[in-house]
Amino acid sequence: MAKRFDRRKFLLYSSATLTSSLFLKACRTPAPTASPGASATPGSSTATGAPAASSGNTIKVGILHSLSGTMSISEKSVVDAEQLAIEEINKAGGVLGKQIEAIVEDGNSDWPTFDEKAKKLIDQDKVVTVFGCWTSASRKAVLPVFEEKNHMLWYPVQYEGQECSKNIFYTGAAPNQQIEPAVDWLLENKGKKFFLVGSDYVFPRTANTIIKAQLAAKGGELVGEDYIPLGGTEVTPIITKIKAALPDGGVIFNSLNGDSNVAFFKQLQGAGLGPDKYPSMSVSIAEEEVKAIGVEYLKGHYAAWNYFMTVESPANTKFVEAFKAKYGKERVTNDPMEAAYIMVYLWKQAVEKAGTADDLEKVRAEALGQIFDAPGGKVTMENNHHLSKFVRLGEVRDDGLFNIAFATPAAVKPLPWNQFVTETKGFSCDWSDPAKGGKFKAP
Numbered sequence: 001m002a003k004r005f006d007r008r009k010f011l012l013y014s015s016a017t018l019t020s021s022l023f024l025k026a027c028r029t030p031a032p033t034a035s036p037g038a039s040a041t042p043g044s045s046t047a048t049g050a051p052a053a054s055s056g057n058t059i060k061v062g063i064l065h066s067l068s069g070t071m072s073i074s075e076k077s078v079v080d081a082e083q084l085a086i087e088e089i090n091k092a093g094g095v096l097g098k099q100i101e102a103i104v105e106d107g108n109s110d111w112p113t114f115d116e117k118a119k120k121l122i123d124q125d126k127v128v129t130v131f132g133c134w135t136s137a138s139r140k141a142v143l144p145v146f147e148e149k150n151h152m153l154w155y156p157v158q159y160e161g162q163e164c165s166k167n168i169f170y171t172g173a174a175p176n177q178q179i180e181p182a183v184d185w186l187l188e189n190k191g192k193k194f195f196l197v198g199s200d201y202v203f204p205r206t207a208n209t210i211i212k213a214q215l216a217a218k219g220g221e222l223v224g225e226d227y228i229p230l231g232g233t234e235v236t237p238i239i240t241k242i243k244a245a246l247p248d249g250g251v252i253f254n255s256l257n258g259d260s261n262v263a264f265f266k267q268l269q270g271a272g273l274g275p276d277k278y279p280s281m282s283v284s285i286a287e288e289e290v291k292a293i294g295v296e297y298l299k300g301h302y303a304a305w306n307y308f309m310t311v312e313s314p315a316n317t318k319f320v321e322a323f324k325a326k327y328g329k330e331r332v333t334n335d336p337m338e339a340a341y342i343m344v345y346l347w348k349q350a351v352e353k354a355g356t357a358d359d360l361e362k363v364r365a366e367a368l369g370q371i372f373d374a375p376g377g378k379v380t381m382e383n384n385h386h387l388s389k390f391v392r393l394g395e396v397r398d399d400g401l402f403n404i405a406f407a408t409p410a411a412v413k414p415l416p417w418n419q420f421v422t423e424t425k426g427f428s429c430d431w432s433d434p435a436k437g438g439k440f441k442a443p
Contacts, residue, residue, distance in 0.1 A: 060127045061129050064132030065078055065106075079340075081338070084341060119145055136159055146167040150360070156172055158173035161417065164417065171379075174416050181408070181412070182304035185406050190251050192219065194220055195224040195245055196211060200230065236267060242278070250278065252280040281302045287332040290400045303394050303396070306335055307339070309333045313377065315373050368382070388412065393406040
């Protein structure tokens with residue numbers, strides 16, 4: 001296959017089991033012998049052993065994504081968005097009168113490597129913050145590092161929730177800003193019978209736990225649920241089950257990842273299960289994936305995000321034009337790229353309000369309440385370290401972009417602890433109050 005992509009790789013995180021440990025070791029690819037250099041971008045560097053983070057005329061930040069391996073097709077674009085933001089900020093005078101110096105490290109699509117590189121960025125390079133990760137596997141791998149060292153990670157991708165760390169700012173969607181609104185809209189517009197399809201890892205499993213609880217609460221019907229190994233392409237058994245469970249049509253909620261999506265949508269069409277009777281809602285397919293899979297297989301199907309390239313706003317026009325001018329007119333933007341771009345600006349604003357980049361406690365405190373006119377609409381950093389964001393559902397059109405089928409009239413406040421799942425119902429998060437912290441029972 002000419003094009004490969006693994007949009008999200010997630011591992012079970014609920015406990016550090018022997019099984020997950022063995023899996024990580026089995027899937028580990030060799031760590032790179034040297035970090036690849038960043039693209040020739042003003043303000044970027046891969047130098048190591050440099051002085052303190054904000055000494056001299058620069059402030060050092062880390063960028064930690066997969067520039068190689070299976071996740072690189074998605075994560076390279078996120079790096080591009082982060083470097084665009086850094087370049088814009090530097091051209092406008094920098095932060096506190098200093099230029100941002102980005103030290104770029106390659107997580108190599110290997111979760112232990114993410115751990116290793118996070119430690120390097122903090123201990124050796126002495127960066128003041130890190131912009132990084134994509135998968136929940138990589139985020140879970142570095143989380144203990146940032147918590148042990150009381151450091152700061154900005155994470156740009158929608159995720160499964162059930163987490164709220166003092167040391168992470170989450171700029172992607174929480175489940176109530178993606179999964180739950182998508183289910184509500186489907187129930188109202190596409191049918192009550194749902195078949196859940198997913199890769200066999202934490203994000204799909206957790207997403208489907210939420211969906212099943214939501215369907216039970218709102219009168220939907222679960223007719224089937226099935227998983228295949230991440231990247232697996234043997235999808236015929238799943239399609240056979242869908243046809244048997246939904247002989248007259250129904251909703252497919254899709255949390256497959258990677259090459260599985262290529263096989264799934266091609267065979268779905270080949271089996272005659274088109275979007276007219278079998279509309280699917282995907283939570284890991286955006287503009288780049290549509291290009292990779294082929295629009296002919298996805299036209300008429302749906303995806304749930306906070307941002308699409310087709311959002312009409314002055315901020316988005318500026319963002320898309322700047323991105324294309326820097327990286328090529330054929331390039332597309334997508335939700336994780338937008339979340340990555342805006343998190344650099346949110347960090348900048350917090351640093352400027354704090355009057356320092358080095359005092360992370362001050363920066364964390366000042367990040368709360370920060371507002372930014374993002375390409376997808378105004379966002380606010382809430383006390384739970386997640387963003388209030390607009391929610392959008394899009395339908396794939398002829399050119400591979402999305403017609404926006406639904407958008408919330410206002411930004412939706414994030415709920416990292418899911419309120420449909422019994423174990424977390426009633427819990428909240430508030431880092432503005434040390435007595436509450438990352439998980440407390442709301443009154």
